[in-house]
Amino acid sequence: MNNIEQYLLNDDQVADFIINGYHIVETPLSPEFHDGIYSKLNNLPSNPGDKINIAVPELNKVYDHPSLRGPLESILGEKYSIGEHRHCHKNHPGTRSQIWHQDNLNIPTLMDGHNRSPDHIKSVLVMYYPQEVKSNMGPTALIPGSHLFRSAPDRNASQGNFRDQKIATLKVGSLLILHYDIWHAGTANTSNKIRYMVKYLFERKKESEKPTWNHNPSNKAHILERLERDDSATLQKSLIHKRNFLRTKMWNNIAGNGSLEYKYHDKWSGSWPEPKM
């Protein structure tokens, strides 16, 4: 049960995280276990803030589960640490949507002051939902791939719905691992049920000397092609090269000796295009 080997990500899953900035974990813990956490949260007389793990110790079982530790070790390296800042978001029926934002910098409890890391994975947010989250229950909204860019929330405030936004409707007890810099927002809860989300931070402790996931060196060409070609949320074309550069740099920064090298290859040879009628 404590063996995380079976939960380590593979090359494509790490590439997915680099491309989109999020990964969803569904733990094998029972729905009844998550229901119990929901009830305890619902009975808290006040917000325990960073001490939410003491007020509801069952959260330790969630955040220490191998199905979460495997993906975390994959993207943060070995011996990652847990941040002191924790928060329980209580989203009442009638709560309105937030605007698109990246989480705040310079939280004093964080070790390095958290400059943005658009070319690295130095820290992640892990959001835990002790209940099923339907689209009318205030699901977290994300812009896939936005972690590669520094946002200006006040200037983005007029943008509303994005065509390619991801609405995180989730099964009971799911965990959402987010690159710290992803643009996200809590949305409106129009249901009649309180939606809880508990947020923890996890941080890289050291640079990796080798991939800390299930890496197969023979996948390098395939991964390089994905980082160059896979779409996430649609962007203006003038940002595509910056996006692709940051993706590859991010892979290389977490992969140690599994880094990718650009080698010229002729992408254009082959059959002529068919005439368009």
Added chain:
Amino acid sequence: MSLKQRILYLSAESTDPKSSTLSQALHEPLKNDIVEIDPTSEGLDYKTVHEAVVDGWRIVHFPDQRSSIANSEEEIIGFQFILEKIEDYSE
């Protein structure tokens, strides 16, 4: 009944009004109008800004051709057009 301004923010993939729209926010001239991310949204109302113009919207603001904020590391996704419709509106 009175004439009021409806405002539609559309961000597009380029400064070309026929390029694909990326985001949308519609402001109705109502006192309690709420504009926010809609998790039940099934997509944007218009595939291009031009499509909105064909539907009667009038462009009142064209995007700057400089794609990002000048001399800043911050990025804005898309190029924003602002459109209006003046219509008879009642609360």
